[in-house]
Amino acid sequence: MTTMEPALARRRAALGPARMVGGVLALGLAISLLTGAPDARADNLDDQQAALQAESDRVQASLEFVDSGIAKAAGDLVIYQGRLPGAQQALLEAQGKVASAVKDVDALAARVELAQQNKATITSQLESDKQKITDTKKLIGQIASQAYKSGGVPTNVALLFGSNETGSLTESMDLADQAMRSQNAAMTKLTQQNATNVNSQARLAAVEQEIQDLKAKADAALEREKAARDDAASKKADVDKLIDDTTRLNGQLQAAKPGIEANLAKVKAAQDSVAAEIQDRDRKLREAWEAEQRRLAEQAAAAAQAAAAAQGRPAPPQAPYVAPPAGSPSAFGLIHPFAGQVPITSGFGWRATPPGTIDFYGTGGYLHTGIDFGVACGTPVYAAAAGTVFNSGWNSADGGGWRVKLSHGVIQGNSLTTIYYHNSSIVVANGQQVAQGQLIAYSGSTGNSTGCHAHFETWLNGVAVDPMTLL
Structure with a gap:
């Protein structure tokens, strides 16, 4: 386990043992309660809330003369039922965000692990290169020391090649030439090793920066995971409360049915009485109005007949009374x-x-x-x-x-x-x-x-x- 893994494990443990907030919801109950509920699928949340409130007001208005408590319960039930599908959808989306956050955390943890492995490989390579550079420098130092002591060409240069025998000058010159080539090769190798070392140091710095960045991203991902879990838990609490409330109110209304029936009978009788009172009063008023209209018509006809008689003209025929049309x-x-x-x-x-x-x-x-x-x-x-x-x-x-x-x-x-x-x-x-x-x-x-x-x-x-x- 890398140095990052215990931290991730501790952070994840602090978020809770479960990766997904869930549990089996009482969907059967919710679906049964939603029968007849208003359509809350509006363009936006404000429209949905307005539609639900309007439906709740409509229900309460229809029960306002029956029982205020029952009317309020029925109106609340409409709102709770209407909110439940949206709350359940929000819960599913929140749970999806938790899964996505967990996936991000796991992916970042894997990347941190890989970066740690790369760091270990580069560090090992640097140690190996360091030893090689030390050995090469030591060889070059030996060649330079012998050359200095012998005025440029070591007399015992053969020692560098594992030979203890002495020979002719030509052989000595050959050995000197080989020594110089060896020294040049060692210098070339040292240059290459130094270049490799610089490159490895740069790679190490880059990997260390990558690890630092990945750890920061991993911490942020863990925070997102925690926030997603908290949000999902809140959404689940909302769903659970809506189900509890709808169950409670539905039970309350079912239990109140006998009382509602009794109140409905009283209200119906009172409404019928009001309607009868108004109808009887209006009928009498209209009858009185029609009688007055008839009286006025008859008075006008009698006046016309009297005027004709006074002028010696035949009296106009009296037409049957026709009530004027309502205005x-x-x-x-x-x-x-x-x-x-x-x-x-x-x-x-x-x-x-x-x-x-x-x-x-x-x-x-x-x-x-x-x-x-x-x-x-x-x-x-x-x-x-x-x-x-x-x-x-x-x-x-x-x-x-x-x-x-x-x-x-x-x-x-x-x-x-x-x-x-x-x-x-x-x-x-x-x-x-x-x-x-x-x-x-x-x-x-x-x-x-x-x-x-x-x-x-x-x-x-x-x-x-x-x-x-x-x-």
Whole structure:
């Protein structure tokens, strides 16, 4: 094991024994809970969150008159279910980053090991070359010493070649020549060895720098691995919490079904009562209006006959009474019940059965008979048109809390009623005449409400219609 390996091992041990954060997720449970959940596959995270929140608001609005706690649980369940697929995907991606980081660490460790081996080889080669240089220098020194002592050519030069015999001058000169060639060869060899030594030193410096760089990269890779593991652990915790929360809320809603059914029955009865009250009142108002129109028509006909008789002309034939056609509801001139622009958090219309709850009245859904304005508690509420307060105060039966009901009479054959729910307080009384734009209440979160808002309804000719078509 190299000097780098223990450090890598210690660092890796500090990161935990497992290379991948995992464990078997309860995907079967998650999939079963996601049935009917909203599509959260939007272009970006903000769009996804907005879509989930809108769906949660829709679900809560559909249950706002039933039970505020159940409405909140159902809305939260929608959000948790919608977030779960994204959280699971994020976990998979985080685990992939852990695997990539581990791969980088292992690759760098292998490169450090190889560089350490290269360093050992070069160091060994340098020691060997050092000894060779020492031996060569020693040989050159011997030749130079003998040459100096003999005035240029050693008399016993044969000793350098392993010969102890003496011969002729020619032989001595040959030996001297061989000695010079040997000395030159030794000098050439020394130059080459020195060059090799310089090259090896450079290679050693480069390898040592490479090892230093690789160690720095390995440390950085270990940090990335640790960060990836921490991130994966956090993502897994998110998934586990979402599964726990959806399981808990789903169980809560399942357990609350009997209570929801009972509340639905009460709310349905209260809504039917409200509708009947409005329909009966509007019917009588329209009948009175039609009677007045008939009276006026008959009065006009009688006046025409009297005028003809006074002029000695035959009386015009009296045509049968025909009720005038209803005019446009825009004649009421409704204004927004709030000063300035306020957001609509839940619109008018049909609401399908929220996931995790029960079928509304056995119909598969529920009509949200008004719109919800996202206003803060204590916001002034104004009369959308002039009218008469015919039903105001607290009513726990329909879950609307402090509410005001205004009758706007009949205009051009149309009757109109507006209702304002969940107020924190009201400032008008039954029978009071109010002008358009007059303060009638302050918004709140009373009754079965999950937060500050205002529920506003418009009933045209005894039927709930979308207020936005009249405002």
